[in-house]
Amino acid sequence: MLKYTEDHEWLRADGDEIVVGITRHASEQLGDVVFIELPDTDREVAAGEEVVVIESVKAASDITAPVAGVITAVNADLADNPGVVNDDPMAAWFFRIRPAEGTELGDFMDEAAYQALIG
Amino acid sequence: MAEDLRRTALYDLHVARGARMVPFAGWAMPVHYPMGVLGEHLHCRAHAGLFDVSHMGQVLVRPRDGAIETAARALERLIPADVLGLAEGRQRYGLFTTETGGILDDLMFAHRGDHFLLVVNAACADRDIAHLRQLAEVEILPVSDRGLIALQGPEAAAVLAGLLPASAGMRFMDSRSLAWEGGELWISRSGYTGEDGFEISVPGARITEFAERLLDDPRVAPVGLGARDSLRLEAGMPLYGHDMDRDVTPAAAALGWSIPKLRRSGGARAGGFPGEAVILPELGHPSVLRRGLRPEGRAPIREGVEIFAEATAGAPVGTVSSGGFGPSVGGPVAMARLPAEIPDGTTLHAELRGRRLPVTVVPLPFITPSYKR
Numbered sequence: 365m366l367k368y369t370e371d372h373e374w375l376r377a378d379g380d381e382i383v384v385g386i387t388r389h390a391s392e393q394l395g396d397v398v399f400i401e402l403p404d405t406d407r408e409v410a411a412g413e414e415v416v417v418i419e420s421v422k423a424a425s426d427i428t429a430p431v432a433g434v435i436t437a438v439n440a441d442l443a444d445n446p447g448v449v450n451d452d453p454m455a456a457w458f459f460r461i462r463p464a465e466g467t468e469l470g471d472f473m474d475e476a477a478y479q480a481l482i483g
Numbered sequence: 484m485a486e487d488l489r490r491t492a493l494y495d496l497h498v499a500r501g502a503r504m505v506p507f508a509g510w511a512m513p514v515h516y517p518m519g520v521l522g523e524h525l526h527c528r529a530h531a532g533l534f535d536v537s538h539m540g541q542v543l544v545r546p547r548d549g550a551i552e553t554a555a556r557a558l559e560r561l562i563p564a565d566v567l568g569l570a571e572g573r574q575r576y577g578l579f580t581t582e583t584g585g586i587l588d589d590l591m592f593a594h595r596g597d598h599f600l601l602v603v604n605a606a607c608a609d610r611d612i613a614h615l616r617q618l619a620e621v622e623i624l625p626v627s628d629r630g631l632i633a634l635q636g637p638e639a640a641a642v643l644a645g646l647l648p649a650s651a652g653m654r655f656m657d658s659r660s661l662a663w664e665g666g667e668l669w670i671s672r673s674g675y676t677g678e679d680g681f682e683i684s685v686p687g688a689r690i691t692e693f694a695e696r697l698l699d700d701p702r703v704a705p706v707g708l709g710a711r712d713s714l715r716l717e718a719g720m721p722l723y724g725h726d727m728d729r730d731v732t733p734a735a736a737a738l739g740w741s742i743p744k745l746r747r748s749g750g751a752r753a754g755g756f757p758g759e760a761v762i763l764p765e766l767g768h769p770s771v772l773r774r775g776l777r778p779e780g781r782a783p784i785r786e787g788v789e790i791f792a793e794a795t796a797g798a799p800v801g802t803v804s805s806g807g808f809g810p811s812v813g814g815p816v817a818m819a820r821l822p823a824e825i826p827d828g829t830t831l832h833a834e835l836r837g838r839r840l841p842v843t844v845v846p847l848p849f850i851t852p853s854y855k856r
Contacts, residue, residue, distance in 0.1 A: 395515065419808070421519075421810075424783070
């Protein structure tokens, strides 16, 4: 089941990892994405740490780690085709993170709560 | 958005077409439409884009004695250009300079028979008008009942000829009055995209109807300020307040070309404008110069990013004044003021997020303009 952060990321639990992308709302706010810088795998990150840089035609912005953990994989295709984030944001995952022990995805918003947030 | 923003006569058209409106120089302006900045940019380069530039200042300069030469001579006291030699029905680019040799604004001026029409930047319009009013022998008349549309792109001429057949005969920088269904349009063949196109002053009461007629043509899409910026950046055109301002001389802004020989030292009408003592000696050999930069990779290098000669240490050699992603170039492009002696092709380094990325100094523009000379 998908969960959402207040930073407009979607989170999908997959085994003991979390797959992270950004929502359609976020991609529409960003505008056409032209550059994405992904983190190194095996990097240990704190919750809230900036891990991805997204540049759109308008501005630069970040994606932060939703939880503390270790980056286990990145979607290298995005670096070559950043426009996928606009075309199909729910398929355009950025990275997978293995959360530190004790992390509960249940703390994040569900679909209904996220829809209420973006109005 | 703040309620006190001014609205152009095309505001409702923008909103109806789904534009995202943003504050710009005190005006509510469309930054993009649902097509998006990238799509609008590429559409303009392939077909035709319609821009609302009604926020720009339109100002008439009329000689009090009725002699156009009087107005031309007066303007030459503020603009280091050949105003007197401009033929009727023609337009030129020029600069208002400051006493210290900087640039107060850049503008277009057109000879329209018994007066000049000036088009100035929105953010500078009030200051420009006050500046012009020091000229006693001319009347300065800001135009408040007209909007301004730019129609730009390789298909702009064919589109406009459908509504105004006489526009087809205009050359680059021609300026004409043409009648359209009872309204008088002031048209110049010019623009700010590097494409062929027109800038069209339309009575405010008719501008929505005129814009809709242009937009009825499937070759035309509305284009917002976002793509206007990426189009002009690729075309190597400077933007006031970014690539030039009161602290940048014409030579450093790479705008020395707008100052003709006869206004330079030894010319027939040399000097006689603000800042000449600083501006004239520097022409031809400025120490810093607006240059093009092509960053390696895809990361855009934006305004304010510092440029270094070395990959690791050292002091910056310049700062990016405009930069972003160039959709037609297919990669990032930027302009920066850099030491003039650095040769084209030199690799420098832009500091981005704590890392230095290689950038190459290149000649401007980044695309080949297609004006109809």
